[in-house]
Amino acid sequence: MSEQTMNLKLKIWRQKDKNSKGQFVTYAMPGVSPDMSFLEMLDLLNLKLVRNGEEAVAFDHDCREGICGTCSMFINGRAHGPLKGITACQLHMRTFTDGETIVIEPWRAKAFPIIKDLVVDRSAFERIMQAGGFVSVRTGGAPDGNAIPISKAVADEAMDAAACIGCGACVAACKNGSAMLFVSAKVSQLALLPQGYAERKTRVEAMVAQMDAEGFGNCSNTYACEAECPKMISVEHIARLNREYVRAKLV
Amino acid sequence: MTLNSKIPDGPIEKKWDNHRFNMKLVNPANKLKYHVVVVGTGLAGASAAASLAELGYQVTALCYHESPRRAHSIAAQGGINAPKNYPNDGDSIWRLFYDTVKGGDYRAREANVYRLAQVSNNIIDQCVAQGVPFAREYGGLLDNRSFGGAQVSRTFYARGQTGQQLLLGAYAALSRQIGLGNIKFYDRREMLDLVVIDGQARGIVARNMVTGKMESYLGDAVILATGGYGNVFFLSTNAMMCNATATWRAHKRGAFFGNPCFTQIHPTCIPLSSDHQSKLTLMSESLRNSGRIWVPKAKGDKRHPNDIPEEERDYYLERLYPSFGNLVPRDVASRRAKEMCDKGHGVGATGLAVYLDFSTTIKRLGKKWVEEQYGNLFDMYKQITGEDGYQQPMRIYPAVHYTMGGLWVDYNLMSTIPGLFVLGEANFSDHGANRLGASALMQGLADGYFVIPYTMGDYLASNKFSKVDTNHGAFKDVERDLDSMTKKLMSIKGKKPVDEIHKELGKIMWDKCGMGRNEARLKEALQEIPKLREEFWNNVTITGSADSFNQELEKAHRLADFLELGELMCHDALQREESCGGHFREEHQTEEGEAKRNDEKFAFVAAWEYKGAGNAATLHKEPLTFEYVKPSQRSYK
Numbered sequence: 012m013s014e015q016t017m018n019l020k021l022k023i024w025r026q027k028d029k030n031s032k033g034q035f036v037t038y039a040m041p042g043v044s045p046d047m048s049f050l051e052m053l054d055l056l057n058l059k060l061v062r063n064g065e066e067a068v069a070f071d072h073d074c075r076e077g078i079c080g081t082c083s084m085f086i087n088g089r090a091h092g093p094l095k096g097i098t099a100c101q102l103h104m105r106t107f108t109d110g111e112t113i114v115i116e117p118w119r120a121k122a123f124p125i126i127k128d129l130v131v132d133r134s135a136f137e138r139i140m141q142a143g144g145f146v147s148v149r150t151g152g153a154p155d156g157n158a159i160p161i162s163k164a165v166a167d168e169a170m171d172a173a174a175c176i177g178c179g180a181c182v183a184a185c186k187n188g189s190a191m192l193f194v195s196a197k198v199s200q201l202a203l204l205p206q207g208y209a210e211r212k213t214r215v216e217a218m219v220a221q222m223d224a225e226g227f228g229n230c231s232n233t234y235a236c237e238a239e240c241p242k243m244i245s246v247e248h249i250a251r252l253n254r255e256y257v258r259a260k261l262v
Numbered sequence: 263m264t265l266n267s268k269i270p271d272g273p274i275e276k277k278w279d280n281h282r283f284n285m286k287l288v289n290p291a292n293k294l295k296y297h298v299v300v301v302g303t304g305l306a307g308a309s310a311a312a313s314l315a316e317l318g319y320q321v322t323a324l325c326y327h328e329s330p331r332r333a334h335s336i337a338a339q340g341g342i343n344a345p346k347n348y349p350n351d352g353d354s355i356w357r358l359f360y361d362t363v364k365g366g367d368y369r370a371r372e373a374n375v376y377r378l379a380q381v382s383n384n385i386i387d388q389c390v391a392q393g394v395p396f397a398r399e400y401g402g403l404l405d406n407r408s409f410g411g412a413q414v415s416r417t418f419y420a421r422g423q424t425g426q427q428l429l430l431g432a433y434a435a436l437s438r439q440i441g442l443g444n445i446k447f448y449d450r451r452e453m454l455d456l457v458v459i460d461g462q463a464r465g466i467v468a469r470n471m472v473t474g475k476m477e478s479y480l481g482d483a484v485i486l487a488t489g490g491y492g493n494v495f496f497l498s499t500n501a502m503m504c505n506a507t508a509t510w511r512a513h514k515r516g517a518f519f520g521n522p523c524f525t526q527i528h529p530t531c532i533p534l535s536s537d538h539q540s541k542l543t544l545m546s547e548s549l550r551n552s553g554r555i556w557v558p559k560a561k562g563d564k565r566h567p568n569d570i571p572e573e574e575r576d577y578y579l580e581r582l583y584p585s586f587g588n589l590v591p592r593d594v595a596s597r598r599a600k601e602m603c604d605k606g607h608g609v610g611a612t613g614l615a616v617y618l619d620f621s622t623t624i625k626r627l628g629k630k631w632v633e634e635q636y637g638n639l640f641d642m643y644k645q646i647t648g649e650d651g652y653q654q655p656m657r658i659y660p661a662v663h664y665t666m667g668g669l670w671v672d673y674n675l676m677s678t679i680p681g682l683f684v685l686g687e688a689n690f691s692d693h694g695a696n697r698l699g700a701s702a703l704m705q706g707l708a709d710g711y712f713v714i715p716y717t718m719g720d721y722l723a724s725n726k727f728s729k730v731d732t733n734h735g736a737f738k739d740v741e742r743d744l745d746s747m748t749k750k751l752m753s754i755k756g757k758k759p760v761d762e763i764h765k766e767l768g769k770i771m772w773d774k775c776g777m778g779r780n781e782a783r784l785k786e787a788l789q790e791i792p793k794l795r796e797e798f799w800n801n802v803t804i805t806g807s808a809d810s811f812n813q814e815l816e817k818a819h820r821l822a823d824f825l826e827l828g829e830l831m832c833h834d835a836l837q838r839e840e841s842c843g844g845h846f847r848e849e850h851q852t853e854e855g856e857a858k859r860n861d862e863k864f865a866f867v868a869a870w871e872y873k874g875a876g877n878a879a880t881l882h883k884e885p886l887t888f889e890y891v892k893p894s895q896r897s898y899k
């Protein structure tokens with residue numbers, strides 16, 4: 012345990028609801044231990060605010076271990092903060108220095124309207140998944156799990172793609188607000204596995220069409236998405252999506 | 263009321279088959295006429311909702327998350343069991359059944375456990391077909407590993423993210439049905455009460471967490487798949503929002519609560535470092551397959567672990583349990599760690615930790631192998647503690663992890679309220695007094711994919727439902743009561759934020775109803791909890807408004823229930839004058855410090871009936887009989 016604490020200044024986006032105008036509010040934040048997680052630091056701020064009769068800062072979070080994809084904030088201009096390969100909830104205060112001002116904003120993207128403060132509505136992702144992010148098998152009647160061998164290399168690559176936690180950092184990091192990395196991760200996982208072959212064509216078409224309908228921007232290959240993805244999903248999956256899409260249009 | 267567990271007749275291997283044959287079926291054309299409300303869309307709820315919709319029922323599903331994919335099931339790391347016997351190491355349905363009954367310390371129903379073992383193989387097949395990327399061997403076949411409490415390799419896994427991948431599989435099936443219009447799904451809705459009409463569960467009232475409005479949802483039956491209540495301890499490995507509200511409020515409407523004191527403390531968690539900590543982080547116990555647990559032989563040894571020579575280390579699990587070693591069940595591993603620390607052998611700044619050491623495995627199989635198996639867990643450890651588990655042993659300590667207790671259900675997974683079914687961690691079934699590793703995912707998916715589709719049909723086909731809508735007085739009364747409860751909470755305007763009171767409750771529960779329990783401390787807790795509850799109702803402070811997005815208010819509703827449930831847990835722990843599984847009564851132990859069961863007096867499920875505010879709950883007992891796995895003192899020597 013580190014004994015020294017830090018004094019920080021927090022500039023946080025506050026917005027009452029979807030229809031209100033938001034603004035930055037600055038809070039002095041003394042007594043921050045370097046061992047705290049970033050979200051525990053926000054908990055501490057909220058305890059203080061509530062004790063003073065002020066409204067707590069709303070932010071989405073749940074697992075606090077980087078797996079549920081719920082936490083979603085822009086910290087000092089970076090999705091999930093300054094470190095690579097982690098979510099905001101995995102960030103610890105030892106990453107910051109005494110006296111620093113930290114700017115905290117919600118995801119900003121046309122397809123993710125703000126609900127309150129740092130909380131956004133990511134239901135556009137849901138609708139993309141509903142359009143085709145599945146293999147159409149009913150419960151029951153599946154063949155034995157070992158009926159179709161799948162090489163370890165392919166299974167591992169599918170797992171790399173499947174590791175996406177659907178947090179939306181890729182969209183928030185992209186200047187166009189594109190959802191290509193998110194969509195490609197699912198398309199790629201299921202295109203790699205034999206179980207997904209039968210629906211390759213319809214899946215990629217339906218998911219891309221829904222992505223466009225939701226108002227996500229185009230991909231202009233700047234790869235900010237890969238750089239900010241907490242699960243380091245590779246843009247190679249975007250390349251595979253493009254191939255799948257072309258293939259679907261040809262076949 | 264007498265409890266009827268509805269266990270079918272016949273030999274154990276035939277019970278489920280016979281029952282499936284004897285159950286009534288709903289004619290395909292009629293299925294559309296029935297409507298089921300599914301609360302919670304983690305593994306259990308998502309698999310149930312998808313499977314029921316595929317059959318043709320109308321389904322409404324809701325959860326408090328913004329997406330089903332965020333459910334706490336996502337956090338499971340280690341794996342899921344199935345006795346496929348792919349490794350040819352002697353596994354079978356019978357062995358999984360036997361291990362689960364024994365691992366649960368003979369406090370689970372044999373018939374349920376047998377069924378669970380039976381359908382578990384189908385789960386793997388189902389998930390593979392959905393495109394779940396399970397780990398594979400070079401030859402392309404599915405890989406298995408062994409997991410706490412089992413001597414065979416029957417655990418399937420997907421890197422360190424098994425729960426996530428299984429949930430994404432169930433979520434995909436659910437999403438498909440939503441896309442097809444067969445399921446109406448509502449996100450950010452928190453069920454705050456159950457609606458019972460003419461003695462049948464007919465719907466729920468949920469708070470819309472964005473607008474604050476109370477909304478009614480009607481069905482012919484209701485499924486709760488709302489997860490466990492480990493957060494009654496404030497600090498646990500559960501996700502922050504996990505809570506007992508759905509099950510507790512159903513309990514107050516008449517559903518009996520089964521074995522509330524049976525909680526599991528997981529041995530391999532990252533130790534607590536400060537008061538600000540909001541949760542504890544589990545590292546999968548699969549780590550125990552390759553890591554060796556030890557403490558310094560000398561008390562208070564402050565040397566760096568790498569400087570402590572081999573002969574001055576006590577690999578106490580290997581010493582005490584030569585045949586199971588580091589793989590003893592969770593309750594045993596946790597209790598022994600606590601005991602070592604209590605005796606002064608604990609390590610780290612707080613002295614509340616033991617070492618988990620990988621150096622032997624790294625020497626034998628190489629760092630790369632360890633990285634491949636457990637890489638993300640080592641990363642997670644480093645992220646949180648700033649230490650490198652490859653260079654020095656990890657520090658671990660037990661933490662609250664899982665609740666075996668939950669709403670009492672019969673063999674059909676129906677509670678004591680007709681039409682209210684309970685699935686997954688929310689029910690009490692199958693794990694007895696201790697759950698084996700990799701069997702919660704199995705149970706949640708067994709309930710959702712392979713049990714409820716049959717038993718729900720039987721219920722719907724066997725009962726009549728009066729024609730009502732959500733304007734029925736029962737819905738309106740509940741909505742009104744919830745509005746006034748919310749108003750009351752908002753108007754207290756006291757001095758303490760919700761979390762502050764929750765931490766106080768957590769401390770009482772951990773100190774007095776945690777890893778070791780005794781009469782005196784439980785009685786103290788029973789004095790303290792009602793006082794704290796009173797303080798909550800007089801001194802909590804909630805800012806913001808009731809008719810908008812308000813996380814403080816959400817937490818207050820949940821804490822109100824924890825403050826009642828915690829008390830019931832202590833009552834239950836107090837009445838159970840024996841030690842079994844995760845319930846360790848210090849008065850009842852063998853000379854070697856092992857749990858001492860009392861089968862003569864306590865071979866029963868404790869099912870508690872709510873009797874109104876201020877009245878003591880009534881204890882009902884469902885006797886447990888063991889025809890196939892004869893109770894013996896569990897021995898892992």
Ligand SMILES: Cc1cc2nc3c(=O)[nH]c(=O)nc-3n(C[C@H](O)[C@H](O)[C@H](O)COP(=O)(O)OP(=O)(O)OC[C@H]3O[C@@H](n4cnc5c(N)ncnc54)[C@H](O)[C@@H]3O)c2cc1C
Binds near residue numbers: 339500508685703
């Ligand atoms: C860190 C960790 C690791 C684990 N690892 C393993 C493992 O390796 N193997 C294993 O077998 N088990 C493991 N477990 C246990 C297992 O993950 C859980 O027991 C299981 O996933 C629970 O699934 P569930 O569907 O019952 O509930 P959950 O997944 O908790 O889902 C609950 C659902 O109910 C909803 N909900 C709850 N209350 C309400 C309400 N009032 N209104 C509306 N919606 C509500 C939630 O939104 C959510 O959708 C682990 C648990 C933890 C904590």
Ligand code: FES
Binds near residue numbers: 074075079098
């Ligand atoms: S809270 Fe789950 S990923 Fe951050």
